[in-house]
Amino acid sequence: MKITKIKGTLDFTGNEAVKYRYIEKTCTNIAKKFGFSEIITPIIEQTDCFVRATGEASDIVQKEMYTFLDRGERSITLRPEETACVMRHFVENKKYANPGLTKYYYFGPMFRYERPQAGRYRQFTQLGVECYGNENPLMDADIINMAWQMLSSIGVDNLKICINTIGGKESRAKYQVALKEYFADKLDELCPDCKVRYQKNPLRMLDCKVDSGLEIMANAPKIKDYLEDCDKEYFDTILTYLDALGLKYEISERMVRGLDYYTNDVFEIIYDNPKSQLNGLAVCAGGRYNDMGAEFDGPTIQAIGFAMGVERLMAIMDEAENTDYLEQNDSITVITLGQNAKLAGVKLTNYLRKNNLHAEIDYAANSLKPQFKLSERMNARYIIIIGEDEIANQEMTIKDTVLKTETKIKCSELNKYFNIEGSIDYAY
Numbered sequence: 001m002k003i004t005k006i007k008g009t010l011d012f013t014g015n016e017a018v019k020y021r022y023i024e025k026t027c028t029n030i031a032k033k034f035g036f037s038e039i040i041t042p043i044i045e046q047t048d049c050f051v052r053a054t055g056e057a058s059d060i061v062q063k064e065m066y067t068f069l070d071r072g073e074r075s076i077t078l079r080p081e082e083t084a085c086v087m088r089h090f091v092e093n094k095k096y097a098n099p100g101l102t103k104y105y106y107f108g109p110m111f112r113y114e115r116p117q118a119g120r121y122r123q124f125t126q127l128g129v130e131c132y133g134n135e136n137p138l139m140d141a142d143i144i145n146m147a148w149q150m151l152s153s154i155g156v157d158n159l160k161i162c163i164n165t166i167g168g169k170e171s172r173a174k175y176q177v178a179l180k181e182y183f184a185d186k187l188d189e190l191c192p193d194c195k196v197r198y199q200k201n202p203l204r205m206l207d208c209k210v211d212s213g214l215e216i217m218a219n220a221p222k223i224k225d226y227l228e229d230c231d232k233e234y235f236d237t238i239l240t241y242l243d244a245l246g247l248k249y250e251i252s253e254r255m256v257r258g259l260d261y262y263t264n265d266v267f268e269i270i271y272d273n274p275k276s277q278l279n280g281l282a283v284c285a286g287g288r289y290n291d292m293g294a295e296f297d298g299p300t301i302q303a304i305g306f307a308m309g310v311e312r313l314m315a316i317m318d319e320a321e322n323t324d325y326l327e328q329n330d331s332i333t334v335i336t337l338g339q340n341a342k343l344a345g346v347k348l349t350n351y352l353r354k355n356n357l358h359a360e361i362d363y364a365a366n367s368l369k370p371q372f373k374l375s376e377r378m379n380a381r382y383i384i385i386i387g388e389d390e391i392a393n394q395e396m397t398i399k400d401t402v403l404k405t406e407t408k409i410k411c412s413e414l415n416k417y418f419n420i421e422g423s424i425d426y427a428y
């Protein structure tokens with residue numbers, strides 16, 4: 001049987017791999033500027049880590065986890081998300097004893113047994129942040145601001161911020177009662193999953209992918225009518241700060257998010273391009289989750305974070321023909337003309353590499369076309385051309401594709417041209 005990659009997974013090579021790393025580098029640099037440091041946690045965790053944190057009624061726990069018994073009969077799960085893992089680490093190591101804010105970012109693979117389709121995979125990568133301590137609406141607004149800056153920096157357009165509040169415990173308790181009353185005589189119209197959600201966590205019904213189009217869903221009670229004053233004030237203040245930061249947003253009254261751990265504000269950044277098959281996909285999602293610490297037998301830990309789907313961003317960049325990731329680098333292609341020049345070219349390439357420059361040569365090709373192709377593939381800034389005459393005169397021709405110049409220099413001027421320090425003058 002032919003061995004192929006597993007359904008819903010992706011391989012990246014060439015420019016795809018460059019794009020993947022470009023997103024990582026651009027976004028993590030921004031996270032560092034906002035004072036976040038990296039956390040790396042295992043890919044496998046005890047299954048309970050996710051059952052407790054994301055909630056038994058969530059789709060992730062019900063249908064999407066890769067769970068297995070290890071050889072010691074322990075239930076292990078490949079992480080479907082990272083928020084629970086970061087909280088597990090924080091409580092396990094009593095990091096809450098440290099005063100002030102703790103800010104982590106992460107980048108790595110997650111696993112969900114979902115139906116593969118455009119922008120939805122079984123192994124995908126999340127770039128995320130989690131911030132603990134000191135609840136303040138200004139922080140919530142600034143976290144959304146950071147996500148927006150990351151997305152702008154990688155050059156993804158047609159995005160919109162959708163935000164809602166699901167209130168604190170008391171607001172949610174009142175709202176749950178209202179939802180139960182409302183749906184009590186409408187259960188027959190709902191999908192089997194929603195019947196279960198009605199019993200376990202009625203809020204989850206609002207998030208149902210099957211029933212979302214039903215009129216009874218549109219007419220369901222809205223959380224804003226059940227918010228305690230403090231929750232309403234917290235949310236309104238976030239909106240004021242978003243305005244002050246110049247961020248546009250839409251209030252999505254029915255957004256509850258697919259995970260049970262959220263409290264108060266929840267948000268998603270959605271790809272808004274009706275012409276695209278990726279239209280409506282969330283590229284980033286998050287919110288506040290102050291009750292998760294207690295699920296790990298820790299104290300109440302004020303927490304907020306978000307995660308972005310890297311493969312979704314890559315798919316959107318492809319569709320928009322965004323090539324920002326192909327940054328011009330300072331690499332050099334050495335091109336040779338004539339039979340005797342190849343060896344001289346290899347020696348020159350070797351010299352440049354020894355001096356910490358990225359230089360490449362086509363070892364085999366003598367004609368120009370394939371040699372220029374190599375330069376295109378490398379997106380090289382410099383092209384050095386050497387032929388028999390150049391060798392005889394101890395010269396080389398250097399094209400700078402950024403400054404669009406072509407200069408003939410003596411070999412003895414090579415060090416100066418590339419700022420090579422402390423070496424003897426080059427000669428063929």
Ligand code: HAM
Nearest residue numbers: 081083120121124282283284285286305306307308309
């Ligand atoms: P989530 O909404 O489940 O939230 O996922 C966050 C992002 O990961 C989504 O917006 C999407 O871009 C990407 N994503 C999710 N599932 C897939 C998939 N099957 N294929 C491709 N991309 C996907 C969380 O995971 C929370 N942990 C976010 C968070 C962090 N909340 C607080 N802190």
